Amino acid sequence: xxxxxxxxxxxxxxxxxxxxxxxxxxxxxxxxxxxxxxxxxxxxxxxxxxxxxxxxxxxxxxxxxxxxxxxxxxxxxxxxxxxxxxxxxxxxxxxxxxxxxxxxxxxxxx
Amino acid sequence: xxxxxxxxxxxxxxxxxxxxxxxxxxxxxxxxxxxxxxxxxxxxxxxxxxxxxxxxxxxxxxxxxxxxxxxxxxxxxxxxxxxxxxxxxxxxxxxxxxxxxxxxxxxxxxx
Numbered sequence: 389x390x391x392x393x394x395x396x397x398x399x400x401x402x403x404x405x406x407x408x409x410x411x412x413x414x415x416x417x418x419x420x421x422x423x424x425x426x427x428x429x430x431x432x433x434x435x436x437x438x439x440x441x442x443x444x445x446x447x448x449x450x451x452x453x454x455x456x457x458x459x460x461x462x463x464x465x466x467x468x469x470x471x472x473x474x475x476x477x478x479x480x481x482x483x484x485x486x487x488x489x490x491x492x493x494x495x496x497x498x
Numbered sequence: 499x500x501x502x503x504x505x506x507x508x509x510x511x512x513x514x515x516x517x518x519x520x521x522x523x524x525x526x527x528x529x530x531x532x533x534x535x536x537x538x539x540x541x542x543x544x545x546x547x548x549x550x551x552x553x554x555x556x557x558x559x560x561x562x563x564x565x566x567x568x569x570x571x572x573x574x575x576x577x578x579x580x581x582x583x584x585x586x587x588x589x590x591x592x593x594x595x596x597x598x599x600x601x602x603x604x605x606x607x608x609x
Contacts, residue, residue: 418595430603431588435597476540478541478598483548484548484595488533488540
């Protein structure tokens with residue numbers, strides 16, 4: 389069974405701080421996706437990374453796919469209160485099946 | 499507007515009373531799936547469909563049924579709901595190699 393482990397599980401920081409969330413697996417994925425979920429809503433796709441070593445930037449968010457396509461990281465620079473939410477990574481197989489990590493709950497205080 | 503629509507958003511029912519949660523997408527996606535989300539367990543796939551009339555079990559299919567008669571619709575059926583099926587359910591759709599679009603969720607309580 390493929391597993392995706394995210395760390396940390398919980399993160400509580402002040403506005404302006406930087407943070408990194410990790411997503412690790414022993415399995416190789418065809419792509420790795422990151423989602424953000426607000427309470428009571430469905431996950432919303434932030435980014436898809438496909439190539440080993442790929443780095444994508446979305447404003448203050450930087451996503452990296454590991455060279456071996458087994459792990460990924462999400463780095464947020466100068467966090468804002470609007471970044472608060474549940475961050476989920478998901479590994480996709482060749483058949484588009486998604487395996488989700490258990491999530492990182494981020495709380496950013498003013 | 500591209501969207502995945504689930505109904506109902508909230509449902510309280512009694513053990514054994516059959517129910518259906520509907521899901522519809524307007525993006526002509528081939529791939530649709532159902533997930534349940536439980537505290538500490540994350541999102542787990544119940545069933546998925548790679549195209550019309552093609553469905554397959556996900557990781558936690560027991561107690562659920564699905565059908566895919568049309569490309570846009572993918573209903574989730576609980577023939578005889580039990581309290582352990584109390585959960586937050588999400589429908590999602592995607593094209594091959596693309597990220598998934600999720601519905602707003604259905605919070606189901608079985609008493």
